[in-house]
Amino acid sequence: MHSTSSVKHPASSREATLRVVFVGHVDHGKSTLIGRILSDTNSLPEGKLEQVQRACAAENMEFEFAFLLDALLEEQEQNITIDTTQIPFKTAKRNYMIIDAPGHKEFLKNMITGASSADAAVLVIAANEGVQEQSKRHAYLLSLLGVRQFCVVVNKMDLADYSEARFLEIEKKYRVFLKTLNLETDVFIPASARFGENITARSTKMKWHHGPTLAEALDAMTPMAPPTDLPLRFCVQDVYKFDDRRIIAGRIETGMLQVGDELVFSPANKTSIVQSIEHWPPVTAAATSPRANNGIAIAGDSIGITLHEQIFVERGYVASHSKDAPIETNRFHADLFWIARQPARLSHLYTVRLATQEVKCQIVSLDEVMDSSSLERNPTKADQLARNEVGRLTIQTRAPIVLDNHDRLPPLGRFVLVDDGMICGGGIVYDGVYTDRGAIKSKNIFWSEGKITAQARSAQHGHRGAVVWLTGLSGSGKSTIAQALERELFIRAMHPYVLDGDNIRHGLNSNLGFAPEDRVENIRRVSEVAKLMADAGNVVITAFISPYRADRQRARAIAMEGNAEFIEVFVDAPLEVCEERDPKNLYKKARAGEIREFTGIDAPYESPVDPEIVVQTNQQSVDESVASILERLLPRLK
Amino acid sequence: MTTRTHLDRLENQSVFIFREAYHAFKNIAMPWSMGKDSNVLIWLASKAFFGRVPFPVLHIDTTYEFPEMLEFREWATTHYKLNLIVKINEEARGRGIGYETHDPVTVTHELKTVALQQAMAQYKWDALITGIRRDEDPTRAKERYFSRRNAQFEWDYKDQPPEFWGQFATTAANGEHVRVQPLLDWTEVDIWRYIQRENIPIPKMYFARNGQRYRSLGCRPITKPITSNADTIEAIIAELETTRTSERAGRAQDHHERNAMQKLRAKGFL
Numbered sequence: 001m002h003s004t005s006s007v008k009h010p011a012s013s014r015e016a017t018l019r020v021v022f023v024g025h026v027d028h029g030k031s032t033l034i035g036r037i038l039s040d041t042n043s044l045p046e047g048k049l050e051q052v053q054r055a056c057a058a059e060n061m062e063f064e065f066a067f068l069l070d071a072l073l074e075e076q077e078q079n080i081t082i083d084t085t086q087i088p089f090k091t092a093k094r095n096y097m098i099i100d101a102p103g104h105k106e107f108l109k110n111m112i113t114g115a116s117s118a119d120a121a122v123l124v125i126a127a128n129e130g131v132q133e134q135s136k137r138h139a140y141l142l143s144l145l146g147v148r149q150f151c152v153v154v155n156k157m158d159l160a161d162y163s164e165a166r167f168l169e170i171e172k173k174y175r176v177f178l179k180t181l182n183l184e185t186d187v188f189i190p191a192s193a194r195f196g197e198n199i200t201a202r203s204t205k206m207k208w209h210h211g212p213t214l215a216e217a218l219d220a221m222t223p224m225a226p227p228t229d230l231p232l233r234f235c236v237q238d239v240y241k242f243d244d245r246r247i248i249a250g251r252i253e254t255g256m257l258q259v260g261d262e263l264v265f266s267p268a269n270k271t272s273i274v275q276s277i278e279h280w281p282p283v284t285a286a287a288t289s290p291r292a293n294n295g296i297a298i299a300g301d302s303i304g305i306t307l308h309e310q311i312f313v314e315r316g317y318v319a320s321h322s323k324d325a326p327i328e329t330n331r332f333h334a335d336l337f338w339i340a341r342q343p344a345r346l347s348h349l350y351t352v353r354l355a356t357q358e359v360k361c362q363i364v365s366l367d368e369v370m371d372s373s374s375l376e377r378n379p380t381k382a383d384q385l386a387r388n389e390v391g392r393l394t395i396q397t398r399a400p401i402v403l404d405n406h407d408r409l410p411p412l413g414r415f416v417l418v419d420d421g422m423i424c425g426g427g428i429v430y431d432g433v434y435t436d437r438g439a440i441k442s443k444n445i446f447w448s449e450g451k452i453t454a455q456a457r458s459a460q461h462g463h464r465g466a467v468v469w470l471t472g473l474s475g476s477g478k479s480t481i482a483q484a485l486e487r488e489l490f491i492r493a494m495h496p497y498v499l500d501g502d503n504i505r506h507g508l509n510s511n512l513g514f515a516p517e518d519r520v521e522n523i524r525r526v527s528e529v530a531k532l533m534a535d536a537g538n539v540v541i542t543a544f545i546s547p548y549r550a551d552r553q554r555a556r557a558i559a560m561e562g563n564a565e566f567i568e569v570f571v572d573a574p575l576e577v578c579e580e581r582d583p584k585n586l587y588k589k590a591r592a593g594e595i596r597e598f599t600g601i602d603a604p605y606e607s608p609v610d611p612e613i614v615v616q617t618n619q620q621s622v623d624e625s626v627a628s629i630l631e632r633l634l635p636r637l638k
Numbered sequence: 639m640t641t642r643t644h645l646d647r648l649e650n651q652s653v654f655i656f657r658e659a660y661h662a663f664k665n666i667a668m669p670w671s672m673g674k675d676s677n678v679l680i681w682l683a684s685k686a687f688f689g690r691v692p693f694p695v696l697h698i699d700t701t702y703e704f705p706e707m708l709e710f711r712e713w714a715t716t717h718y719k720l721n722l723i724v725k726i727n728e729e730a731r732g733r734g735i736g737y738e739t740h741d742p743v744t745v746t747h748e749l750k751t752v753a754l755q756q757a758m759a760q761y762k763w764d765a766l767i768t769g770i771r772r773d774e775d776p777t778r779a780k781e782r783y784f785s786r787r788n789a790q791f792e793w794d795y796k797d798q799p800p801e802f803w804g805q806f807a808t809t810a811a812n813g814e815h816v817r818v819q820p821l822l823d824w825t826e827v828d829i830w831r832y833i834q835r836e837n838i839p840i841p842k843m844y845f846a847r848n849g850q851r852y853r854s855l856g857c858r859p860i861t862k863p864i865t866s867n868a869d870t871i872e873a874i875i876a877e878l879e880t881t882r883t884s885e886r887a888g889r890a891q892d893h894h895e896r897n898a899m900q901k902l903r904a905k906g907f908l
Contacts, residue, residue, distance in 0.1 A: 016644040086772045088825055095644075097823070109800035113782070116802035145802075226642060237657045242690055249686075251654050251804075280689045300642060302653035304688060315661060339800055353805050414803050421809035423800050 016223050017088075021099040021115040021147065023138040024124030029155040033124060033193035033214075034087065034098055035065025040200040041215070043089035044068065065193065086114075091200075093219045108141075108388050109339040112426065115142060120221045121150035122214070127160035127190070130170050136177055140375055140390075143181045144337065144428060146410050149224075151187035151217045158192040162205045180375070187217045226299035230254035231324035233404070233412050234263070235355040236317040240304065247278050247304040248313055252297055253355065253411035255321075257305070259295035263319040265311065267328050267400040272307040316357040318402040318412065326404050326412055327432040330397045331364075336417070337390045340424035344385040344417070350424070352397060354415035360398040361417070365459070368392040385425075395427075405432045457537035463494050463637040465534035467559045468541045468629075471552060471608060472571030473600050474586055475578035477617040477625070478543040481571060484626045489539055494637070497533060499526055500543040514597065520551060527555035534564030539637065547605040565636055569629060570611040575600050577618045645832050649682065652820035654804065655783050656686035656767070659818040662808035663765035666693040666818075667723070669754070672707045672714070673855045674840050675769035675821055678829055680718055681838045682820060683767075693767075694721045696757060700749040701726060702737060702857035710841045717839070723761070727753035737859040746857075755791060758815065765816045773825045774885060782806070783822055789813035826885050827878050834871040845869045854885055 022030045038044050048068065056063040087098045099114035115121065121142050125135050142150065152174060160166040167190040178184060189198055190206050191214060197203035200215040212220065232255030240247045257263075261274045277297055297303045307313075318326055338344045344363060352361040369380040370390040377392065385391040406413030406428035413429045458464040468485070470478040482498045489496035505512070509525055512518040523546050530540040546552050552568060559566040578600065579587040590598035597603040608614075613632045615625040642650070659666060668683065668691070670676045683691045697711060715722045727735075730748040737745050758766075772781060782798055784806035799807035810816045821829070833840060843852045850863040851874075864883075868874040 016647070086823070088773055095825075110798075113801045237654070238661050240687065242688065242692065245688070247688055249657055251650070278688055280685050298642070300647065300650050302650045302657070302686070355804070411803075416803065416805045421807070423805055423807060426800075426802060 017095040017097055018218070018221060018223050019097045019099060019117060019119045020218060020221075021111075021118035021121045021142075022124060023111060023115065023121060023134075023142070024155075025126070025129070025132040025134040025138075028124045028126035028129065028132070028135075029066075029193050030100065030124045031066035032064060033122075033153065033155060033191075033199070034100055035068040036193045036196055036199050037098070037214070038068060038087065038089050039065060040196060041089050041091055091215055091219055096218065108337075111138065112141065112145065112337075112339070115147060116145050118145075118147050119149065119224045120218070121147050122218075123150055123152045124155050125152060125170060125174065126156040127154050127163075127166055127170065128156055131174050131177065135174070136375055139178060139183060140181055141337070143183050144335065144390075146406075146414075148183070149221055150183070150185055151189060151214070151221075152185060153189045153191050153193075153214055155191055155193055157190045157197060157206065158195055162190070162192075162197075162203075164190075164206070164208045167206075167209075187211060187220075189214055189217060227254045227411075228256050228298045230299070230409050232257055232261075232263075232320050233326065233355075233409065234303075234305075234319040235412075236265075236313055236315055236319065237356050238315055239313060245278065245306055246310065247306060249302075249304040250319075250356065251302045252299050254299050254409055256296060256298045257303075257319075258297075262322065263307075264322045264325055265313055265317045265319050266326055266402040268312065268317065269328075270311040270313075271322065272309040272311045275306045275308045278304040278306065316355075318355065318357075325434075326402045326409075327434055328400050328402050329432065330400055331394065332401075332403060332429050333392070333394050333431045334415070334427040334429050335390060335392050336363075336385065336425050336427035338385045338387055338425040340419065340422065341387055342419070342424070343387065344391070344425060346383045348419070351418040352395065352401065352415050353418055353423075354401060354403055355412060357401055359401050361395050361401075363393050364396045365394045366391050367394070403429050403432060405429055461495055461537045463539070464565055465537045466539050466565035466567060466633075466637055467530045467534050467555070468539060468567045468569060468633065469530075469546070469552065469555055470541065470543050470569045470571050471546045471611075472617075473573065473575060473578045473605055474545055474598075475581040475583055476571045476573040477622065478545075478571045480622055481569075481615065481617070481625050481629070482541045482543040484622050485541055485629055488626055488630060494539060495537060496539040496541060498541045498543060499530060499533075504529075516597070520548075523548075523551040523555060524558075527558040530555070531559050531562035531564055534559060535562045540564075545599050545605070547599045547603065549606045549609070552608065567613065567633060567636065568608055568611040569613045569615065570608045571617060571625075572607075572614055573617045645828065645835060648824055648828055649685070649832070651823065652682045653686040655806075655818060655820040656683055658804075658806060658808070659765055659767060659784075659816075659820075660687070660692065662806075663810075663816065663818075665761070665763050666765045666767060667696045667757075667761065667763045668693060668767040669769075670695040670697055670720075670722075671769075671855070672697070672710050672841060673769075674829055674833060674844060675771065675824075677714070677838055677840050678824075678832060679767065679769045679821065680714070680720070681836060684718065691718060691720055694723050694761075696723045696725060696754075698750050698753045698757070699724050699726045700745075700753075700857050701731060702749070702859055704841075704843060704855070704858055706841055706843055707855065710839075714839065723757070725753050725757040727756060729756075737857065742860045746860075749857075751791070763815060764810050765818050767818045767820065769821050770817075770819050771821050771824050771826070771829075781817075781819055781822055783819055784808055785817040785819060786810060787815055787817060827875060830871055830875050830878065834875070844874065846873075 022034060024030050039049055052067050053063050056067065087100065089096050089098060099118055123139060125131060154167050154170050171188045189211060190209050191198040193199060197205055198209060198213045200213060202213055203209065233253040234250055234257055235253055236248055236250040238249045240249055257274065259274050259277060262271055263274060264271050277295060320326055346363050346366060348362065350361055352359050366380060366382060366385060368377040368391065369382060369385065370377050404412035415427055416423045417425045470482055472478050479500055482500060486496040486498050504526055508529065509522050512522050523544065526542055526544060530542055533540045556566045582588060586595060586598065589595045590601040599605050613629055615628055617625055668679060670680065680691060727749050730752060735745060735748045770781065782801045784801065785793065786807060787793055843855060845851055846866045846869045849865060849867060851866045851868060852861065852863050855861060866877060868877045
């Protein structure tokens with residue numbers, strides 16, 4: 001029952017289909033232009049033109065080329081294009097797929113849907129009205145969507161007396177605007193879609209135009225080449241275990257992958273070597289397929305691979321080569337366009353989808369909103385982004401996300417935000433920081449971005465997070481000062497918190513005693529907790545004897561690893577004074593030999609060499625001590 | 639080799655969509671008409687899942703099938719190891735609904751769309767993978783890769799979710815389902831070129847016999863052959879390169895009255 005012929009047909013000499021999106025301000029004549037192209041290139045179904053002409057005659061309406069597209073009744077009634085449509089046509093050179101994106105303001109999402117897959121764009125501007133809001137907006141969106149190849153048709157030249165001066169005026173104005181978007185084209189075409197001037201045939205009414213007709217301009221464009229020269233990004237869609245093979249299925253977004261390559265899978269940072277690229281049907285039967293048996297896959301390919309080493313991989317992982325790995329972060333900056341009716345809100349929980357990753361996230365700051373007509377960026381104090389607006393903002397994810405800057409690697413630099421299952425907006429990533437995976441352990445990768453976290457939090461809290469590390473002998477006054485300091489900060493609407501022996505030893509460190517190794521571990525854990533709390537934006541005040549310089553140095557290093565401010569405060573009092581105060585009767589017990597290795601008695605206290613602050617509690621009152629700490633501390637928290 | 643053809647690009651995109659759908663939905667089925675597009679779908683699914691079609695394949699049997707198509711169904715089910723479900727709207731046939739007595743729009747609705755609804759009610763699929771293409775009909779030009787249908791099977795083509803950067807609306811509320819359409823970007827000629835390149839088995843009725851062939855296959859009483867001597871794929875492609883007649887011109891239900899296709903589709907026809 002196998003009916004296909006085995007005779008090989010020579011490959012078509014025609015070039016691959018070019019996908020072209022038509023955009024422009026409402027009523028600038030896109031549909032007419034498309035109707036005209038279909039008609040003039042003989043791409044309409046037989047009798048279609050005549051049928052529409054007859055229908056128009058019957059309804060007593062003047063025929064318009066735009067009617068050819070309006071296949072659905074509703075569209076004809078409203079006289080606007082409702083949704084993206086795709087219509088094929090062909091020239092002598094190649095096949096085209098026209099993506100007709102609507103000009104009506106409310107239908108941004110449809111334009112994005114259409115334009116995002118386009119190889120090239122035709123921007124339509126009516127000669128009589130000139131550059132309008134959407135002429136700018138659509139160009140901006142094209143730049144955002146990554147469509148860089150386009151031409152500009154100045155349509156309706158018949159309404160401008162085919163005037164070269166009018167054409168040049170619009171060209172000049174639009175060029176200036178395009179430059180602000182870093183978009184460039186040499187191709188501006190004066191045309192009249194209605195009368196077929198400079199569409200497929202050269203206009204006799206505009207002999208002053210020496211550039212191409214629209215058809216010539218389109219034929220000069222090229223389909224987007226697969227981005228094989230960018231670093232490899234293989235995005236995992238699924239892992240299949242239908243038989244004894246464990247096949248990692250996904251699409252190569254950029255770059256190339258070969259059998260034998262060592263791949264790094266982010267975010268797990270696990271490596272393995274590609275054992276095979278799997279095929280169905282088995283290679284011999286598909287010998288005509290160009291990638292049947294050479295063991296190489298390139299950008300755009302949907303493939304499946306097996307690995308030598310069975311590391312854990314799941315959907316959302318991104319494989320790269322170890323050099324040129326993507327960014328792994330929980331926070332990034334983006335330009336976001338919003339298409340949902342409900343505005344984008346700060347702190348609302350969204351889902352970010354980037355390639356095959358899906359992670360919960362929040363918009364933590366909205367920095368600039370773009371004016372929809374002037375396209376100027378303005379700093380904003382707004383806490384939401386309305387439908388059809390574009391904002392510059394910062395997004396924080398609940399789990400690590402793997403991404404690239406959009407200007408470096410577009411497919412991993414763009415994402416959508418999803419709310420309640422609906423795609424609400426799309427964005428592109430900028431200003432992400434690449435780190436060397438080989439040099440920095442994965443845990444640090446987050447904290448290198450954490451510095452920004454601290455800034456955003458400090459903006460919200462009104463102060464930075466910090467660790468104020470009090471050190472000194474038992475009875476020197478650490479706990480008293482810590483509590484007084486906490487109160488002072490608290491009444492300043494700040495976020496202080498005291499970590500002392502009581503709330504640590506009874507909980508987190510309840511399994512630790514006082515042996516030297518336990519003391520070291522005690523301080524290490526305190527240091528880590530302090531770092532986390534400082535990173536959360538708190539001013540953490542620790543009150544531990546912490547007698548060893550090495551331990552305090554480590555506490556400082558840990559805090560700095562979390563980008564927290566670390567302030568060492570030496571709470572100084574002579575041993576005799578402390579022993580005399582002895583608030584918990586500990587010195588007495590130590591002297592009596594009931595407590596072993598008590599600091600100052602039978603264990604050393606190593607005084608700080610260069611503390612940020614020294615208070616001498618035998619000379620200063622508690623209030624004085626706190627005041628002198630505040631004087632030094634507050635400037636450092638700004 | 640580091641270049642890819644137009645067909646490679648289409649194949650890659652279709653495979654990507656198959657895998658996204660398989661991940662996103664628990665309970666998928668793929669309607670299968672045994673027509674050329676349907677067989678390309680089976681082929682692409684086998685590519686996406688490395689030699690298996692990991693969900694049931696549904697044939698809506700109108701009882702007006704060409705015998706050669708049923709023969710092909712048997713052969714292909716075994717060949718691809720398909721999990722085949724055959725659904726007939728027995729209730730409508732019992733009421734005497736048929737081409738002998740009713741108009742094609744009514745019969746198509748009852749024996750195809752209602753039959754599909756019955757199967758959906760029975761198996762509770764949350765997604766259907768369909769073989770529709772944008773170039774087939776103007777109403778299909780507006781489709782998305784992932785296209786939601788409400789519980790009444792209605793398609794709200796005026797308010798469709800956006801679809802870009804490989805991100806799709808993959809959720810269906812209770813009672814809704816999503817039509818997943820991996821062939822949306824393919825044209826009729828693409829389908830033939832791909833069948834040729836991959837050597838995909840298709841029913842013989844597409845090839846000319848005695849000066850006639852079928853360009854599109856449906857129910858026996860309402861599917862008319864075209865005049866053609868194209869008895870090989872090469873000849874069919876050559877014929878399509880020059881024709882300006884629409885593909886579904888031989889399918890009576892589309893033309894029975896004005897906007898028939900739109901009416902059928904709004905009610906849930908594929």
